[in-house]
Amino acid sequence: MICLNSIKKLKIAILFLTLSLIGFSAFAQKQQKPNILFIAIDDLNDWVSPLEGNKQAITPNMDKLTKSGAVVFKNGVTPAPICGPSRSAILSGFLPSTSGVYANSHDMLYSELVQKNPTLPEYFSLNGYHTLSNGKMFHKHGTKNGKTDFGAWAFDEFSRARRYNKDAVNNKYVTSSKAGAINGVVKLEYKEKKAKLSWGPTKDKFEKTVDFGVADWARKQLQRDFDKPFFMSVGFIKPHLPWFVPQEFFDMYDINKIEDLIIKEDDLADITNAQGKQKFKPTAEYKWIKKHNLSKEATRAYLANVSYVDKCLGIVMDALEKSGYADNTIIVIWGDHGWHLGEKQRYLKNTLWSEAVKPPFFVKLPGMEKTIISDKTVSLLDLYPTLISLANLPKKDNLDGHDFSKLLKNPSSNWKYPGVTVSANGTSVLTEKLHYIKYLSGEEELYDIVNDPHEWNNLIKDSRYKKEIKELKKWIPKKRKKASKERYKKPKNYVDADQDPTIKATRVFKK
Ligand SMILES: [Ca+2]
Numbered sequence: 001m002i003c004l005n006s007i008k009k010l011k012i013a014i015l016f017l018t019l020s021l022i023g024f025s026a027f028a029q030k031q032q033k034p035n036i037l038f039i040a041i042d043d044l045n046d047w048v049s050p051l052e053g054n055k056q057a058i059t060p061n062m063d064k065l066t067k068s069g070a071v072v073f074k075n076g077v078t079p080a081p082i083c084g085p086s087r088s089a090i091l092s093g094f095l096p097s098t099s100g101v102y103a104n105s106h107d108m109l110y111s112e113l114v115q116k117n118p119t120l121p122e123y124f125s126l127n128g129y130h131t132l133s134n135g136k137m138f139h140k141h142g143t144k145n146g147k148t149d150f151g152a153w154a155f156d157e158f159s160r161a162r163r164y165n166k167d168a169v170n171n172k173y174v175t176s177s178k179a180g181a182i183n184g185v186v187k188l189e190y191k192e193k194k195a196k197l198s199w200g201p202t203k204d205k206f207e208k209t210v211d212f213g214v215a216d217w218a219r220k221q222l223q224r225d226f227d228k229p230f231f232m233s234v235g236f237i238k239p240h241l242p243w244f245v246p247q248e249f250f251d252m253y254d255i256n257k258i259e260d261l262i263i264k265e266d267d268l269a270d271i272t273n274a275q276g277k278q279k280f281k282p283t284a285e286y287k288w289i290k291k292h293n294l295s296k297e298a299t300r301a302y303l304a305n306v307s308y309v310d311k312c313l314g315i316v317m318d319a320l321e322k323s324g325y326a327d328n329t330i331i332v333i334w335g336d337h338g339w340h341l342g343e344k345q346r347y348l349k350n351t352l353w354s355e356a357v358k359p360p361f362f363v364k365l366p367g368m369e370k371t372i373i374s375d376k377t378v379s380l381l382d383l384y385p386t387l388i389s390l391a392n393l394p395k396k397d398n399l400d401g402h403d404f405s406k407l408l409k410n411p412s413s414n415w416k417y418p419g420v421t422v423s424a425n426g427t428s429v430l431t432e433k434l435h436y437i438k439y440l441s442g443e444e445e446l447y448d449i450v451n452d453p454h455e456w457n458n459l460i461k462d463s464r465y466k467k468e469i470k471e472l473k474k475w476i477p478k479k480r481k482k483a484s485k486e487r488y489k490k491p492k493n494y495v496d497a498d499q500d501p502t503i504k505a506t507r508v509f510k511k
């Protein structure tokens with residue numbers, strides 16, 4: 001006869017066995033498919049410690065991540081040198097020349113190709129992943145219903161950690177070309193309406209700022225127990241203008257010790273059109289900075305924003321380490337394009353020079369222990385085919401990018417693709433040695449990026465490179481798809497409630 005006590009013991013044993021089996025199968029499922037932590041940083045150039053674009057940059061969290069084992073792509077390129085087209089290309093998997101998305105005003109939802117094909121997060125969702133997003137991932141657009149498209153339709157869960165659209169500056173200390181203010185002093189002579197630069201300390205402390213909110217959201221999500229592998233998209237808005245971050249980040253850099261960049265004053269003289277005229281001139285921002293002797297202040301402001309976003313990134317990295325997911329999560333960190341801070345006599349983005357086409361690009365696979373600095377010219381466009389390959393999802397064969405997963409496993413693997421960047425006015429083709437640029441208006445440039453990393457000497461007329469130029473030209477897309485004419489204005493002072501809920505129903509795909 002079995003006593004009551006034994007039955008109890010048996011029941012408990014069965015319960016434990018069942019629980020451990022459930023636990024095991026959940027673990028096994030998680031082990032089978034890696035999670036993806038997909039982190040975009042807006043307008044970040046190579047002024048980060050792993051890339052040494054500016055040795056003054058203080059980015060301990062990027063350092064920590066890359067030093068703990070990651071591939072740092074030194075020649076990573078963006079498919080397009082400005083926010084909307086870059087993000088549209090990376091997330092749709094199609095170059096601007098294929099989708100017809102060349103400008104921030106072009107919403108990829110009106111590209112027939114994008115209407116027929118799931119974007120990267122949609123593809124993960126269709127294939128068994130739970131997808132969630134916060135912050136800036138897709139570019140914002142107005143929709144035909146008078147609403148705003150933040151890209152919510154692309155994710156299973158979507159939220160925006162922002163009370164307002166921007167953090168507010170403390171006007172006592174603001175510098176702004178449009179407002180005509182320098183360090184809080186407003187004067188008519190400081191005003192330059194055409195220039196877009198502004199910086200200064202926020203009214204709010206760090207814990208109230210937008211990107212902190214995004215990071216804190218990610219931290220909380222990483223404490224959840226997901227029953228499916230996740231694709232978590234985290235989009236930081238800084239160092240995008242305006243450079244408003246808390247004072248503590250400006251204080252990290254002593255203005256008296258900020259080093260100026262070496263700018264070649266006649267750098268633009270060797271880029272000429274068919275009539276022999278100089279194609280580019282110094283921009284309004286560059287002239288404003290020169291006039292008021294603000295180059296060191298601008299450099300410090302950008303660096304302060306870089307350190308701010310690095311701190312936000314650190315919150316996410318620490319949360320991942322503390323979660324149960326660190327051993328089975330692929331981390332991808334990318335900037336949507338680079339940024340000029342005086343080089344080629346300009347500020348801002350949207351050029352085809354290295355400053356704009358080469359954003360930071362780091363990938364960490366579970367188990368990586370070494371820092372690998374790769375010279376391979378990998379494009380952010382390659383992320384779509386690569387991530388689906390790493391997650392062992394079905395291949396998608398109409399994408400423009402190429403699977404670079406072999407470079408993550410063996411960095412010296414053969415890689416035949418240059419980095420191609422398509423802008424509204426031309427194409428850039430980057431190899432490990434040369435950088436070729438061709439504008440739609442016909443002008444061309446060629447730089448030896450090994451011996452001339454600043455791209456000061458345009459070699460396009462040098463006959464020694466005839467053969468190379470011919471080869472590089474072959475990578476320029478043969479056709480440029482026309483942009484859709486559908487454009488809609490965003491509602492004025494839009495808020496989260498202006499999100500257009502109708503788009504999701506148009507995004508139905510077969511598995
Ligand atoms: Ca951007």
Ligand SMILES: [Ca+2]
Pocket residue numbers: 266267268269270271455456457458
């Ligand atoms: Ca030059």
